[in-house]
Amino acid sequence: MRVVVTGAKGQLGHDLVPACRRLGEVVGLDLPEWDLTRPEGADRLAALRPDWVIHAAAATDVDRCEREPAWAMAINAEGTSRVAGVCRRTGAGLLYISTDYVFDGTRGTPYLEDDSPSARSAYGRSKLEGERFVQGTAPRWAIARSAWLYGTHGKNFVKTILHKARGGERLRVVDDQVGSPTYAADLAGALVRLLERRLTGVFHLTNSGACSWFEFTREILRQGGMAGVSLEPITSGQLNRPAPRPAYSVLANRAWQAAGESPLRFWTEALGDMLRSLEAAA
Numbered sequence: 001m002r003v004v005v006t007g008a009k010g011q012l013g014h015d016l017v018p019a020c021r022r023l024g025e026v027v028g029l030d031l032p033e034w035d036l037t038r039p040e041g042a043d044r045l046a047a048l049r050p051d052w053v054i055h056a057a058a059a060t061d062v063d064r065c066e067r068e069p070a071w072a073m074a075i076n077a078e079g080t081s082r083v084a085g086v087c088r089r090t091g092a093g094l095l096y097i098s099t100d101y102v103f104d105g106t107r108g109t110p111y112l113e114d115d116s117p118s119a120r121s122a123y124g125r126s127k128l129e130g131e132r133f134v135q136g137t138a139p140r141w142a143i144a145r146s147a148w149l150y151g152t153h154g155k156n157f158v159k160t161i162l163h164k165a166r167g168g169e170r171l172r173v174v175d176d177q178v179g180s181p182t183y184a185a186d187l188a189g190a191l192v193r194l195l196e197r198r199l200t201g202v203f204h205l206t207n208s209g210a211c212s213w214f215e216f217t218r219e220i221l222r223q224g225g226m227a228g229v230s231l232e233p234i235t236s237g238q239l240n241r242p243a244p245r246p247a248y249s250v251l252a253n254r255a256w257q258a259a260g261e262s263p264l265r266f267w268t269e270a271l272g273d274m275l276r277s278l279e280a281a282a
Contacts, residue, residue, distance in 0.1 A: 003195065004029060004050040006036065006083065007057030012097065014153035015188040016056060023195055030057065036079035046086045052093040052195055055083050055134075058127070062101070065123035066243035072126040080130035084137035093140035095194060100147035100179060102128045105246020110210075113145075113202040113255045121243040142194055143202045144187075147249055148216075151184030152277045157213070161220045162278075165229045175214035175233035179249045180206035183270035190256070190264060199259055204251035207267040219268055223275050 001024035007013045008028025020026040027048055035041045036057055045053070058076050059065055065072035080096065087094040101124035102117040119125045134141050150156035164171060182205075190205045211219070214233045221229050236245060253263060264270075 001025070001051045001195075002027070002049065003052050003054060004045060004048050005054045005056060006030070006034075007055075010056060011149060011151045011154040011156060012056050012184045012187060015151060015185045016054060016191060019188040019192045020054070023192060036082060037074050042082040042086050045083065046090055049090060050092045052095060053083060053087055054095045054097070054191060054195075055080060056097045058097070059123070062121060062123045062243045062245075063241055065126060066121055069122040069126070072122050073129065076123070076126035077129035077133065081133040081137065084133050087138040091139060093142075094134055094138035095142045095144065095191060096130060096134045098131055098143050098145040099124065099127050100145060100246060100249035100251055102131065102145065103246055103249055105249045108248050110250040110252035111204070112252050113204055120246070123243060140200055142200045144191060144194065144205050145202070145251055146182050146187050147206050147251055148179045148181045149184055149187065150181060150274065152274060152281065153184070157216070158220055158271070158274065161217050162224055165221060165224070165226045170230040170232070171217060172232045172234045173214045173217045174236050174239055175212045176235050177245050177247055178210055178212050179246070180208070180210050180251065181216050181267045181271065182206045182264075183274050185273070186264050186270050190261075193261065197259070201255060203255045204253045205256060205264065206251050206253060207264045207270045209267045210250045211267070219271060223272055
């Protein structure tokens with residue numbers, strides 16, 4: 001099997017490319033050499049003749065997406081449409097990485113794969129449009145929605161908290177947004193499993209359990225040996241970010257378990273592995 005991973009240099013791509021090697025040949029594509037918003041990007045992808053494309057490339061700066069919705073749509077919707085079009089031309093399957101932001105977060109119970117999306121932010125709307133292009137164009141497809149992603153590579157919430165805590169900053173973190181922190185290495189392994197089994201349809205894939213950003217921070221500090229760092233809970237209104245965030249975006253991984261797969265491990269265990277990996281790398 002030949003698998004092409006877009007966004008290969010990103011947080012998920014960093015773990016996904018090596019994880020995919022057990023499937024066969026893997027080709028990674030990313031900026032600046034490959035740009036999904038340009039027509040030649042589609043031509044280059046098509047020339048690779050993939051069996052499957054894992055489309056992880058995306059505009060993920062939620063607040064920039066809110067300020068520049070056309071930019072978000074160009075990458076997350078129109079770019080995905082180009083990738084889906086290549087899959088249609090070449091007969092390749094398409095695995096699209098999506099997000100909890102396709103839901104508005106108002107219901108207070110875990111979202112199922114067949115619940116109707118209702119995105120509130122420009123980022124969420126652009127990713128939802130990407131989902132629709134995948135479903136309407138690719139000959140074989142799977143959509144994997146995840147949430148609160150972090151890993152050893154690139155910028156993320158865990159690294160930001162560690163950096164600020166070590167710098168002596170007083171931490172103020174929102175306590176009214178709840179989700180499931182998800183380790184990129186664990187998500188990568190689950191995505192490879194989807195392809196191994198040729199599973200199609202919509203899947204929610206997150207580490208087990210849920211917490212608020214405040215609770216997540218407290219656990220980061222505890223496991224990082226910095227439990228004494230000053231930490232204050234605040235509301236989303238106090239944070240005053242441009243993009244609205246889902247207040248409750250826990251994703252029930254029902255389709256994954258219905259396929260006979262075990263739930264991904266609890267988020268606190270995954271966090272511990274990530275922190276140990278960071279320490280080892282340092």
